[in-house]
Amino acid sequence: MAHPLPRSVTVHPASRLQGRIRVPGDKSISHRALMLSALAVGESRIEGLLEGEDVLATAAAMRAMGATIIRSDDGIWRVHGVGVGGLLQPETALDMGNSGTSTRLLMGLVASHPITATFVGDASLSSRPMKRVIDPLSTMGAEITASPGGRLPLMVRGLCPAVPITYTLPVASAQVKSAVLLAGLNTPGITRVIEPIATRDHSERMLEGFGANISVEVNKGGRTIAIVGEADLKPQSIVVPGDPSSAAFWMVAATIVPGSDVVIENVGLNATRAGLVTALRLMGADIVELDPRVVGGEPVADLRVRHAPLTGIDVPHDLAPSMIDEYPALFVAAAFAQGRTIARGADELRVKESDRIAVMKAALVANGVPCEEHEDGLTIDGSGGEPIAGGAQVASKLDHRIAMSMAIAGLHARTAITIDDASPVATSFPSFFDLLDTLGGQATWG
Numbered sequence: 001m002a003h004p005l006p007r008s009v010t011v012h013p014a015s016r017l018q019g020r021i022r023v024p025g026d027k028s029i030s031h032r033a034l035m036l037s038a039l040a041v042g043e044s045r046i047e048g049l050l051e052g053e054d055v056l057a058t059a060a061a062m063r064a065m066g067a068t069i070i071r072s073d074d075g076i077w078r079v080h081g082v083g084v085g086g087l088l089q090p091e092t093a094l095d096m097g098n099s100g101t102s103t104r105l106l107m108g109l110v111a112s113h114p115i116t117a118t119f120v121g122d123a124s125l126s127s128r129p130m131k132r133v134i135d136p137l138s139t140m141g142a143e144i145t146a147s148p149g150g151r152l153p154l155m156v157r158g159l160c161p162a163v164p165i166t167y168t169l170p171v172a173s174a175q176v177k178s179a180v181l182l183a184g185l186n187t188p189g190i191t192r193v194i195e196p197i198a199t200r201d202h203s204e205r206m207l208e209g210f211g212a213n214i215s216v217e218v219n220k221g222g223r224t225i226a227i228v229g230e231a232d233l234k235p236q237s238i239v240v241p242g243d244p245s246s247a248a249f250w251m252v253a254a255t256i257v258p259g260s261d262v263v264i265e266n267v268g269l270n271a272t273r274a275g276l277v278t279a280l281r282l283m284g285a286d287i288v289e290l291d292p293r294v295v296g297g298e299p300v301a302d303l304r305v306r307h308a309p310l311t312g313i314d315v316p317h318d319l320a321p322s323m324i325d326e327y328p329a330l331f332v333a334a335a336f337a338q339g340r341t342i343a344r345g346a347d348e349l350r351v352k353e354s355d356r357i358a359v360m361k362a363a364l365v366a367n368g369v370p371c372e373e374h375e376d377g378l379t380i381d382g383s384g385g386e387p388i389a390g391g392a393q394v395a396s397k398l399d400h401r402i403a404m405s406m407a408i409a410g411l412h413a414r415t416a417i418t419i420d421d422a423s424p425v426a427t428s429f430p431s432f433f434d435l436l437d438t439l440g441g442q443a444t445w446g
Helices: 029-039 055-065 100-113 131-137 175-186 202-207 244-256 275-283 319-323 324-335 347-351 356-366 399-410 422-428 432-439
Strands: 010-011 016-021 045-046 068-071 076-082 116-120 143-147 153-156 167-170 190-195 214-219 224-226 237-239 263-266 286-295 298-306 340-343 369-375 377-381 389-390 413-415 417-419 442-445
Touching: 010 399, 016 432, 029 045, 029 055, 029 076, 029 100, 029 175, 029 202, 029 237, 055 100, 055 422, 100 116, 100 131, 100 153, 100 175, 131 143, 131 175, 175 190, 175 202, 175 224, 175 319, 237 286, 244 263, 244 275, 244 286, 244 298, 244 324, 244 399, 244 432, 275 286, 275 319, 275 324, 275 389, 319 324, 319 356, 324 340, 324 347, 324 356, 324 377, 324 399, 356 377, 369 417, 377 442, 399 413, 399 417, 399 422, 399 432, 432 442
Parallel strands: 016 263, 045 237, 167 190, 389 413
Antiparallel strands: 010 417, 010 442, 045 076, 068 076, 116 153, 143 153, 190 224, 214 224, 263 298, 286 298, 340 377, 369 377
16 A cells, blocks of 8 residues: 655665566556546556556546546456547536646647536646646637636537638647647637647657547658547557656666666557656666557657766756656756756746755755756756765655655765655655555654
8 A cells, every 4th residue: 555645754864776666556647547538439448557546637637527437456447438529517616736738638639529627626727737738729719718818727618510720839838739629629620739849748749649640740840740630539459558757766866876776567668758768878877778668659668777976967958858757867966966956948847846956956956966947847966876965954845756756865875864744745645655656765743
């Protein structure tokens, strides 16, 4: 059983980390698997679904709009869908909790259905901008009334039939891309999204797997994804690979703690998500892919990670879209490297669950790591492999990735590091602290 995740947790230095672990299912794929299964006619089966709070919020929303979603005792989720165009009017507001992915993608679904849905969330989600999704969906004909600043709570009144558009992403965002494509599912004609910089492609892969008429063209202007509307989706059996964003913490932990040797099983290695593996290898990390394979159309492997000395690098800007959620873990790796790491090109971090640039800088500096803040990232002077000072309390700011990243930092600090509120970890990785114990780490609660 996972820890109940009370508010405060202190992570103590570890002598080494060793063992085999399996991280939860990929969060991005889990969201999409539930949504598309709910739009198919018939029963879909999902194995390995991430059962964190964010994904459960998606499941609850799809139930509220008519889908039948049941978890069997064997851990397999069975979804009886309503068909594209068949979403029902939810009786109450859709509570998205902390999940920006759920909110933005479901706004896309509602936008082209003849229903009205109100979206609410927790304090963190309610501070996050939704205008980037509101703009294209409004162009397709949806009527969206948002709180000041384009934030939650907001109401989406869908238009059916909606208007197909060709939309060029102003920022690299898989969530915005996916919202428009999902709106295009029930829109007559062809809806196109042009992304100058490639983002994670789980939506395209899964839409094709469910039988949507979707095409991807690569040219000098980037990628153009086109979807033919009024789709007829077929039910599927889906195996969700392990989440590379969750595996990231253990890749960094095994790399920085001397003597460590950890195997992380069943990690998804989609090229649009594997930027952290590339960056860590550029720094000198020892990461070996075991038994590479393809599961459900996604590349997967077991990763063996052993302690290795790291060297600071100038992180290539073009890696940012493929590791945007992993920057907090990368910042921790940089704190233990020899020399200076410059990690920029990631201004998107400012509008995540927290301002991850400012919050990670404050957390690292408080624990003895010299940092310089930029608008789009951090410059970090590493310890050369020596333990960092530690000893401070970190404010997680309701951000699960801040909490987990600084927990990993505590494994190789001279003095334990305390996270003021670890409860947000349940949104994506409820078993995180159990795995820390399994590998030889120690956390105390209260």
